[in-house]
Amino acid sequence: MREVYVIGVGMTPFGKHPERSLRDLGREACLAALRDAGLGPAGIEGGYCGNALGPALQGETGIGQSVLWEVGVRGVPVVNVENACASGSTALHEGFKAVAGGFSDTALVVGVEKSVMPKGTMLNVGAAELEVQLGDVFPGTFALMAQQHMARYGTTREQIARVAVKNSAHGALNPYAQRRKALTLPEVLGSPMIADPLTLYSCCPNSDGAAAVVLATGERARRAGARAIRVAGSALTTGTYDARRDLTFWPSEIAAARQAYAQAGLGPGDVGVVEVHDAFTICEIVHCESLGLCAAGAGGRLIEEGATALGGRVPVNPSGGLLARGHPVGASGVAQAVEIAWQLRGQAGDRQVQGARVGLAQIMGGSQQGDARACTVHILVRD
């Protein structure tokens, strides 16, 4: 298996882009990533596109082909990948396999989504599930997770809300973020209740945007010089619908983390910067535990102590995460890799994490019943 490197990254600002098409957003991110890699479109040997909602919301299929055509990539294999919120990271995983497995020397991975919808409408992820039809939609599911975490571990509403406070502060420093306002604890706790204990600012927004990454073999990376970041681990797991008594973690995430750490030959103690799937505040607390940044049940204290804030022991979501950067569903997984690459290269501006050489990105997707449906963990290393 060959080593795989990130040699170029790019993204659009996340936010509301009603006037822009999927291919327009995707093109901007791809061109930025190619420019960053110092490659022209003719240098790309394969394309992977993560998108979750285009067929349903925009009536588009073959979005990867549309975007790559706009960018000038011709002829090479292009695969559109859908794994709900993990669509972008799954595209990254497939691109990784294409380069690692010897099928392409380079690959352009793009995640793109337009998920801003008219007020009052809802994303139909999991719409075919009986539980969803009965009302068990995302905020409700994650509220249950929060309630059980509070009951079992003594996690407090304030600790949970601090995730939004921290990530909004990070997002205020990120020119690519949708929410640029640092929120106070009273503002988060006092925003409208969605599903107890999750308030409005405890939930990520719907967003439009795109992110792209150029992957390459070691030889191609050497030509790109010091900016190349090695993909040391890339794991994708699947959860089940099996009934679980313990809602305070996802078995699929524990498994993905274990696989990615083993692949990289690294452990949680080596990680200096992290991006996780904070679609709701409670999620970040659970992810910190499952990724081994703290013990099970200790995620509330971890955030309260400031360990995961910029300047802390292991900054989590320096980009602002989904809560502040925004969540264009199929793009988020790629945007995480873009942020980690910027951080490891020392290019993250006001939100720079000092001295990190190992970064980790985690995201999951799919219907919320039982375990998460798809979970990815990527580990990136500056050698």
Place this chain on the structure above:
Amino acid sequence: MREVYVIGVGMTPFGKHPERSLRDLGREACLAALRDAGLGPAGIEGGYCGNALGPALQGETGIGQSVLWEVGVRGVPVVNVENACASGSTALHEGFKAVAGGFSDTALVVGVEKSVMPKGTMLNVGAAELEVQLGDVFPGTFALMAQQHMARYGTTREQIARVAVKNSAHGALNPYAQRRKALTLPEVLGSPMIADPLTLYSCCPNSDGAAAVVLATGERARRAGARAIRVAGSALTTGTYDARRDLTFWPSEIAAARQAYAQAGLGPGDVGVVEVHDAFTICEIVHCESLGLCAAGAGGRLIEEGATALGGRVPVNPSGGLLARGHPVGASGVAQAVEIAWQLRGQAGDRQVQGARVGLAQIMGGSQQGDARACTVHILVRD
């Protein structure tokens, strides 16, 4: 790169299954393929699902995870793939890469679709394209292709219609086919005109159904014994929107065929049985030319001489093809591989092609402007 084998295949009958869900159809195909492979679900190390219309028509995402959960596969990577009509074959291509590249020793590839819609509604593939909005929908595009083929090469309406006559005769022998009635030339020519020269019976139906294939390494295949079929070539290419003066072929198909033949170390003369993307009659004629079964422009004569009928030199679409077996969009690419495997093993019943050791499957997908958007060619070999 490791050798990859098909060790199990299965499919549902194609047709109208209004009472069945995507996961129900997918499960039937997967369980049949696992049974055929002599494997339990715990023996599967990766899953790839081809589906094109589920998010738009059924409001479902993560369909591969749903299907594999129903089958009992747990934990392993599952990727949902969308490349329009080539969704299933692209899932096969990604599964091939996972096994060939050393990421999984086995993979379950499933294609599943429910595309039967109320009368008067239309598939929205390409709906975001300006040309489609202006009325350049599939039947029109392929009618233009037929008109230019007739003008340039002297291909006749009768030759084109003979594709439907042949494939309906094949479909009448296939218990999995949606259309089981052998049509006469007058019936095809006399059916309602859709887009001159394409009549109703020149167009494939909308269909529901699923097909599945179990892939494995050589070592696993040896355990499966004589029924294993080697995947000697797997190519995926991408076309463009570039304006073309010559509508009588797809450059992306020429490229995919060349790549797959080179990978297999074989040529058109070695191929004994073929499944191609006959969504419209004219397509099969064009595909026969581009795959090298005859010279450019000679596809009309090839069908007229009976060379591509059962008993002919190189039977094409012994299953009945999309025209008769039906076209559940995301499933068709996998169903082609199932048919080729059955043919090479001598298990194709009344439609058995005698003595074939090399089979080829071709399908393409995506918006119809310019070149095809995605094209796959797979070559299967009984060693």
